[in-house]
Amino acid sequence: MAAPVLEHRRRRWVGLLVVGVLALVAALALPLLRESRARLRARGLPGFGALPTFRLTDQTGRPFSDADLRGAVVVADFIFTRCPTVCPLLTAKMARLQRQAREAGLSSVRFVSFSVDPRYDTPERLAAYANTRHLDTSNWSLLTGPLEDVEATVLEGFRVMMGRDADAGDDDFLSIFHGEHFVLVDADGRIRGYYRVVDDSDGLESLQRDLEALVHAAD
Amino acid sequence: MSPSSSRPSRGDTRLRSWAWWCLGVSSLAVLLSLCVAMLSVARLVLSEESWLPADTQWVPNPVPLHGQLPRFELRDMDGALFGTRQLRGRAYVLQFLPEERASSHQHLVTRLSRVERGLEAERIPFRFVVVARPSFARVEGLARVEGEASGSDRMSWHVLAADTSWEAEVLAMLSAGALVKGDSSQRRSTLLVDQAGGLRGVYDLTESPRVVDVLVADARQVSESGPVPALAGLPMDHPHVLGVGCVGERGRY
Incomplete structure (x- = not known):
């Protein structure tokens, strides 16, 4: 009976670890995604000449x-x-x-x-x-x-x-x-x-x- | 309890095995998707070109800008200086008169008067600046213009004596922008200039009477759109840029 319980626990820990890794990846990726979107938006803006000297x-x-x-x-x-x-x-x-x-x-x-x-x-x-x-x-x-x-x-x-x-x-x-x-x-x-x-x-x-x-x- | 009853049936085991397989495959798919997303993000970050369109909706000015007209200050009929400084904030039509034949002057001024009448009919305020050889400006200039534009507001017309170096600058600008076909058409060009001194169009009024209508239509656009090259945040039902700004009961304020 002990082996299946241990196996079950091991699987639960592995599952939690996988979820944790995924959450970490998402947490790292989101700011990157946000920043890259901002850069893309900035690049996509048109240019209308230089700020005048005054x-x-x-x-x-x-x-x-x-x-x-x-x-x-x-x-x-x-x-x-x-x-x-x-x-x-x-x-x-x-x-x-x-x-x-x-x-x-x-x-x-x-x-x-x-x-x-x-x-x-x-x-x-x-x-x-x-x-x-x-x-x-x-x-x-x-x-x-x-x-x-x-x-x-x-x-x-x-x-x-x-x-x-x-x-x-x-x-x-x-x-x-x-x-x-x-x-x-x-x-x-x-x-x-x-x-x-x-x-x-x-x-x-x-x-x-x-x-x-x-x-x-x-x- | 007998050992056989505590042992899961073969069907249950298969079902559980399938469930684990499905979970495993789903996890792999999620991981794969995340990897692809990460790779895409990395590529987007490193990329030099825009992969996504800008979210801001721009409405471009319908009349293109061909550059800033060189500043000028020329002598009028009375010898007073008049130029870009006095015209700031006002759109105007600039007419070069060729020096060859007086009859062509007459023809051009007649067409220019038609432009003025077309704009007056729509209550669009516009200035007309005629740049002529000094001899024309002194002897015939305003009298001829007055004859053609009879009944119109003289304040809107300015006959100025040409300045060779400034004219050469303008002609170089027209040639560089491929806005005129040849030397002869350069010298009788009609220019549409916006409120900020930007060149918005070049016309040959001698080419066809239809050019007059085109110039009137463009002048109307410039009057409404102003010098702003493009605008974001216009209401959806606005057909074009409103770059002039404040409009109130008294007109512009």
């Missing part, structure tokens, strides 16, 4: 250039502080994205908001805008500068719309128009995507996935 000023009054973004995955948007309509929504979406990136442990991400009304948006006004909205500026910079430089950066560099009606005065901020897209830039300084985030479409979710993929690919 020299502007951030909300603290310090010079800020494209060199400050080197090596980081960047999300950029285009706003102005007097904007009563879409810009508060864009800022709220950017804040949400920043929070989610932090929670996901994506530490190497930078966020930049370019003012499309740079004559009005001084560094002080940008700082006040950030304070009023309780923005976390530890990895989020709000940029302004000479109109000529901002236009060259936003229009020719990012290929995002900005301008104002030809006959509008400086006080007529409702005449300012601009692209409402988020732009994703990889760690090598290449523009990898334009995302529409203002409505209920899946633009923000796509951006989150692509952002995560670019960060993992850069690691």
Whole structure:
């Protein structure tokens, strides 16, 4: 009677061992699979040219250039502080994205908001805008500068719309128009995507996935 | 209990043996599948090409971008400088006038006026920049354009004196991109330029009246799509990229 019992126990231990090995293999394979999927997603993203070179000023009054973004995955948007309509929504979406990136442990991400009304948006006004909205500026910079430089950066560099009606005065901020897209830039300084985030479409979710993929690919 | 009753029957033994065989084969199959999966993962990691399509759905801008038009700053009829700086944020049609015959100028300006009327009919704001030899620009330029575009908004037309070096840069860009067929067509090319100074199309308006309609259609697209090359996150029912941005009760804001 002892031999069959021993045999039974042995088989049970072998079975448990096999299950354990399988679980270990799965545990090792899953992160690999996740990482390889992220790399594939990053590779599959299109390229839209290089991040433009620029020299502007951030909300603290310090010079800020494209060199400050080197090596980081960047999300950029285009706003102005007097904007009563879409810009508060864009800022709220950017804040949400920043929070989610932090929670996901994506530490190497930078966020930049370019003012499309740079004559009005001084560094002080940008700082006040950030304070009023309780923005976390530890990895989020709000940029302004000479109109000529901002236009060259936003229009020719990012290929995002900005301008104002030809006959509008400086006080007529409702005449300012601009692209409402988020732009994703990889760690090598290449523009990898334009995302529409203002409505209920899946633009923000796509951006989150692509952002995560670019960060993992850069690691 | 007799020994014969405690011993499993031959049928039971066979059934149990089959069950063990099945379990063994299943385990081997699972192990094999895992090995294949691991190998696939390893191959994907090492692979340089994308094996899976990106999940993000991109809607490309319907009007292709042929590159950035070289910046310019030319003299207008009054001697004032006008160029890329003043045109930023606005889409425009750029017309080169060949220097040979005045009759061909007339023909081109007539067709250009038809383009303007077509865009006006759809309430699409557009600028027209005519680059001519200095003699044409001084003597006949705006008067001729005005004659053709009678009733239209003069502010949307700019007659500028050509600059040889800039023109050569543009012509080199057109030739490099195989956007024109030969030297003669280069010099009467009509260019569609987007709000960011990107070249979006090259047309020969003298070729056929249909080219006017093609240019109007492309200009409408550029006006709506803006300079953004592609966009993700558009609602499913959107037929094309909306790259211009904010649109409100006052139009764009």
